Amino acid sequence: xxxxxxxxxxxxxxxxxxxxxxxxxxxxxxxxxxxxxxxxxxxxxxxxxxxxxxxxxxxxxxxxxxxxxxxxxxxxxxxxxxxxxxxxxxxxxxxxxxxxxxxxxxxxxxxxxxxxxxxxxxxxxxxxxxxxxxxxxxxxxxxxxxxxxxxxxxxxxxxxxxxxxxxxxxxxxxxxxxxxxxxxxxxxxxxxxxxxxxxxxxxxxxxxxxxxxxxxxxxxxxxxxxxxxxxxxxxxxxxxxxxxxxxxxxxxxxxxxxxxxxxxxxxxxxxxxxxxxxxxxxxxxxxxxxxxxxxxxxxxxxxxxxxxxxxxxxxxxx
Numbered sequence: 001x002x003x004x005x006x007x008x009x010x011x012x013x014x015x016x017x018x019x020x021x022x023x024x025x026x027x028x029x030x031x032x033x034x035x036x037x038x039x040x041x042x043x044x045x046x047x048x049x050x051x052x053x054x055x056x057x058x059x060x061x062x063x064x065x066x067x068x069x070x071x072x073x074x075x076x077x078x079x080x081x082x083x084x085x086x087x088x089x090x091x092x093x094x095x096x097x098x099x100x101x102x103x104x105x106x107x108x109x110x111x112x113x114x115x116x117x118x119x120x121x122x123x124x125x126x127x128x129x130x131x132x133x134x135x136x137x138x139x140x141x142x143x144x145x146x147x148x149x150x151x152x153x154x155x156x157x158x159x160x161x162x163x164x165x166x167x168x169x170x171x172x173x174x175x176x177x178x179x180x181x182x183x184x185x186x187x188x189x190x191x192x193x194x195x196x197x198x199x200x201x202x203x204x205x206x207x208x209x210x211x212x213x214x215x216x217x218x219x220x221x222x223x224x225x226x227x228x229x230x231x232x233x234x235x236x237x238x239x240x241x242x243x244x245x246x247x248x249x250x251x252x253x254x255x256x257x258x259x260x261x262x263x264x265x266x267x268x269x270x271x272x273x274x275x276x277x278x279x280x281x282x283x284x285x286x287x288x289x290x291x292x293x294x295x296x297x298x299x300x301x302x303x304x305x306x307x308x309x310x311x312x313x314x315x316x317x318x
Contacts, residue, residue: 001046002267002292004274006198007171011120011150013077015267015292017049018042018285019202019278024061025090027208028221030280032064038285039068043075045289051174051202051276053081053124054109058090062112073115079174079200080109081124081154097127099138106142122152122174132156132164140168152200158191170197177201177273179210179262179304180231180243180313193272201266204275207232209240210262211284212248230315239314246307250300256291259284263291265304 002015021027023035042048052061062080069076082105085093102123109118121142123135142148152172153164164170173192175184181203192199205211207226214220216234217227226232231240244258251258259277266275277288296304 004198004272006120006152006200006272006274007150007169008196009150009169009171011077011171011198013049013274014047015274016047016263016289017051017079017200017274017276018047019276020050020052020061020065021056022278023064023280024057026056026225027278027280028224034282035064035280036068038280038282039065041282042285042289043072045286047285047289048076049079049274049276050076051079051200053084053122054105054112055081055084055086055124058086058088059112062109066112066114069114077119078113078115079120079122079152080113080118081122082106082109083124083127095125095127097123097130097132097135099134099141102135102138103142106147110147117146118148120150120152120172121148122154122172123156124154126153126156126160132160133167136164136167136170143168158187161188161191161197162195165195165197170195172198172200174200174202174276176203176317177266177269177275178204178206179247179265179308180206180240181317182308189270193270199270199273201273201275203278204266205259205262205277205288209237210244210247211257211259212244212251229318231313231317233315236314243307243311243313246304250296250303254294256294257287259287260291260294261296261304263288264294264296265301267292268296268301 003012004015085096139151150171154174177184220227247258247261251261279285
């Protein structure tokens with residue numbers, strides 16, 4: 001098992017964690033029994049870095065993890081998030097980074113997770129109406145109170161990260177990163193490396209596109225949020241297959257899956273990078289976990305990078 005140190009404070013996590021969002025919504029039908037089986041198997045494998053958020057469900061994803069954690073909380077490193085507000089019916093409200101909301105959200109997450117502490121607590125999105133110093137100051141108070149061990153930010157720009165880090169050490173930045181989402185390479189990754197902050201890549205499989213399992217929007221279930229995503233419209237998917245084709249060729253030559261090549265590429269971008277591919281299926285959990293054993297050759301990395309440098313992805317991330 002490959003381990004990654006997130007930040008200078010010593011949070012050690014497996015290079016491949018588990019994004020749990022899809023177990024509750026966004027990616028079609030869910031099955032709690034199967035999700036709990038996936039979480040059980042993840043622990044057996046050593047995949048004990050689980051990522052959730054209060055808004056997934058909404059609220060029910062943390063409750064799901066709470067069931068899986070019962071009696072074995074000490075075995076799992078739990079990451080959750082606050083900041084995106086939804087109502088009880090799932091409607092999206094706003095982003096709230098006020099100190100009062102930080103603290104109330106943490107207490108609510110602790111109740112749903114059935115624990116007395118959160119290992120890694122992220123601000124899910126930056127609230128532009130609240131100075132980051134105030135938000136992180138409240139998060140630091142949660143650390144002092146023993147409710148949170150380490151803190152992180154999601155999708156923050158370099159200036160925000162630097163200001164936040166002056167208030168309290170930031171252990172991890174979580175942002176989308178994959179073969180077709182490489183914006184962080186320009187400024188964000190160099191900046192956090194100068195500060196000694198770790199990186200957690202979400203959607204490292206391009207929300208499933210880089211697995212090769214999706215040919216058109218018709219392959220998606222009713223209610224899947226990707227049906228409205230720009231990159232999953234029929235014309236965009238057809239265009240983006242040029243990138244997938246190179247991934248598939250390298251996977252075939254290595255006798256592994258395209259998903260494993262996509263994950264290996266992300267993990268190979270630095271020893272300070274962990275990835276949290278999401279899945280609600282046992283077979284994909286094990287494939288993702290085994291991706292950390294794949295070492296791409298310099299030639300294979302060059303092939304992928306060259307394919308990307310001459311390729312413009314169709315469709316925005318959101």
